[in-house]
Amino acid sequence: MREVYSDIIQFRGSHEEFGYKQGVLLKNSFTVLNRENQWKVRKKRFLIDIDEAKKEITAISQPIWHELIGLREALEWSMERVLAEFGGYRVPYNRSGCSIATGTNYLIRNYDYHPKTYEGRYTLFQPNDGGYAVMAPSQRITGRMDGMNEAGLAMGYNFMNRKNPGPGFICCMIGRFILETCATVEEAVQLLQTIPHRHSFSYIVYDRSGKTMIVEATPRETHVRSAIRCTNHFEQLAKENRHHLVDSKRRLEVLEESQRKELSAKEAYSLFNGQHRGLFSDLYSSWAGTIHTSMYFPDELKSWFAIGPDKKPFVIDFGEWLEGKDVSEERITGGIDTDVPFLHMDFPADWSRTK
Numbered sequence: 001m002r003e004v005y006s007d008i009i010q011f012r013g014s015h016e017e018f019g020y021k022q023g024v025l026l027k028n029s030f031t032v033l034n035r036e037n038q039w040k041v042r043k044k045r046f047l048i049d050i051d052e053a054k055k056e057i058t059a060i061s062q063p064i065w066h067e068l069i070g071l072r073e074a075l076e077w078s079m080e081r082v083l084a085e086f087g088g089y090r091v092p093y094n095r096s097g098c099s100i101a102t103g104t105n106y107l108i109r110n111y112d113y114h115p116k117t118y119e120g121r122y123t124l125f126q127p128n129d130g131g132y133a134v135m136a137p138s139q140r141i142t143g144r145m146d147g148m149n150e151a152g153l154a155m156g157y158n159f160m161n162r163k164n165p166g167p168g169f170i171c172c173m174i175g176r177f178i179l180e181t182c183a184t185v186e187e188a189v190q191l192l193q194t195i196p197h198r199h200s201f202s203y204i205v206y207d208r209s210g211k212t213m214i215v216e217a218t219p220r221e222t223h224v225r226s227a228i229r230c231t232n233h234f235e236q237l238a239k240e241n242r243h244h245l246v247d248s249k250r251r252l253e254v255l256e257e258s259q260r261k262e263l264s265a266k267e268a269y270s271l272f273n274g275q276h277r278g279l280f281s282d283l284y285s286s287w288a289g290t291i292h293t294s295m296y297f298p299d300e301l302k303s304w305f306a307i308g309p310d311k312k313p314f315v316i317d318f319g320e321w322l323e324g325k326d327v328s329e330e331r332i333t334g335g336i337d338t339d340v341p342f343l344h345m346d347f348p349a350d351w352s353r354t355k
Contacts, residue, residue, distance in 0.1 A: 001335045004307050004342060005120055006137065006292070008327055012126040015063035019070020022141060027075055030347045031119055035085060037350035038116070046090045048080050053089045056169070056196065060177050063130045067142060086142045088173025090198060096159040097288035099251050099272065099279050100204045101229045106265050107206040108295040109146050109156040110272050110279055111137070114287045115336075116351070120344040122305065122332060124321055126150075131180035135303060135318045137292065143172025144179055150322055151183035152208040152298035158232050160200040161242045166219025168196030171203075178205065185211045193222050200240050202230050208298045216240075229255040247288075254278040269295055275309035284338040291336065307334025 009025070011018045026032050058065050072082045083089065097112030119138055126133035136147020146156035155178050157171045169177070174195060182188040188205040192215040200218040214230050216223040216237045223236040232248035233241045258271055271277050273293040280290045295304040295313065301322070304313030314332045321327060341349035 001337045002339075003333055004291075004336045004345065005331045005333045006122045006305075006307060007120060007331055008122050008124070008329060010124045010321070010326055012128070014129045015067040015127055015131075016070040018125060018127070019067035019072075020074045021070075023071040023074025026071075026141065029344070030349070031344045032075075033347060034116070034343050034349040037348060037352070041351045048083050048087070048090065050079055050083065053083050053087050056089055057087070060191075060195065061131060061181060063127060064142065064176065064180070066129070071141070086140050088140060088143050088170050088176070090167055097232060097247070097251075097281055097283070097290070098156070098158045099229075099231050099255065100156045100158060101255055101259065101263075101268060101272075102204070102206045102212040103228070103259075103263050103265065103268055104210070105299045106268065106295055106297050107148075107154040107156060107204070107212075108268050108272050108293070109204075110281070110290045111145055111292045111294065112281050112283075112288045112290045115284055115289070115291065115338060115340045115342040116349045118291055118343050120342065124316070124318070124327065126322065127180075132183065133322055134176075134179045135316060135321070136175075136179060137294065137305075139172035140170075142176060143170070144175040145172050146294045146296075147175065147179050148296040148298065148301070148303060148318065149179045149183075150301070150318070152301065153179065153182055153184060153188060154206045154296035154298055155179055155188065156204050156294070158202045158204070158230050160202060160216075160218075160232060160234055160240060162199050163240065163242075164219065165198050166196065168198040168219060170198045171201045174201075174203070178203070183207075185209065185213050189213050189215055189224055192217055193224070197222075200234075200237075202234065204230050206296075206298065229259060231255070251279055265295065265297070269293070269304060269313060273306055273309055273311060273313075280309045282337060284336075284340045289336075289338060289340075292334075305332060307332060308336040311335070
């Protein structure tokens with residue numbers, strides 16, 4: 001068991017200023033150095049067209065493009081390199097796990113992935129140049145893998161497959177777009193039906209109305225359904241599924257059985273974060289180990305967050321933060337039983353190592 005942390009990054013201001021601050025924090029960091037080494041042994045299966053990326057990003061959010069400009073200025077990189085790392089358009093994605101469920105006034109998810117990709121950043125950002133304020137852990141710096149905005153819209157996504165990728169955005173940038181530009185489930189669904197998707201994912205959205213919708217999305221089509229649980233296989237677009245779905249279906253069965261009666265928030269948290277309850281995974285070297293548990297409460301504008309299993313959640317009162325009261329802690333810590341290196345904590349954490 002080793003201690004793992006996530007830095008709490010709080011910012012109020014413009015997107016470009018936020019991008020610049022993040023670039024300053026990233027410069028010469030393990031995150032940047034490890035990614036640089038990772039690209040030396042991994043083949044880039046995409047091309048970067050700056051004009052096309054700008055067109056696609058600004059069609060949804062002009063301010064996020066300015067955040068990328070801020071990153072470029074602070075890091076002193078070319079825009080092509082910034083887009084390759086943080087642009088979220090036409091970039092690759094690896095396999096992962098993840099389980100999500102909703103209940104009365106909550107959305108909860110386990111984020112299952114590989115430690116060598118984990119950035120350890122929990123962001124609270126209140127822009128003054130457009131877009132909703134959002135609290136969320138980040139991925140690829142500009143992206144969000146789950147989160148909630150000031151309107152009370154919560155979001156998470158689950159990986160399905162990388163078959164036949166198309167031109168479009170990856171999951172974490174799509175998550176960012178949802179949280180910064182949508183206030184309701186209906187608005188999120190509309191965005192997900194129109195945005196170009198690079199890979200195949202299910203996006204789960206939940207708001208203060210208590211409505212949950214799941215959008216099954218691929219580069220070729222989308223399907224919208226109503227459900228309160230989701231793992232790593234499509235229910236409707238079944239032809240797009242991977243062949244090996246045993247663990248995904250097992251976790252869905254755990255959720256179905258557990259949700260035969262309505263789970264309280266504490267019961268749901270115990271189910272997801274409990275190491276031996278059937279959802280928490282220790283498959284870190286297989287790209288499917290649970291790193292964090294996130295829980296969002298739209299009515300209260302609060303979140304629970306934990307790194308590792310059987311952990312008392314770290315509580316963030318987003319409503320208070322929006323009124324100007326900063327989170328006093330600088331880091332969230334937890335314990336994870338793995339010797340696989342973490343991107344933001346260890347060097348090297350590249351793909352030349354066997355774990």
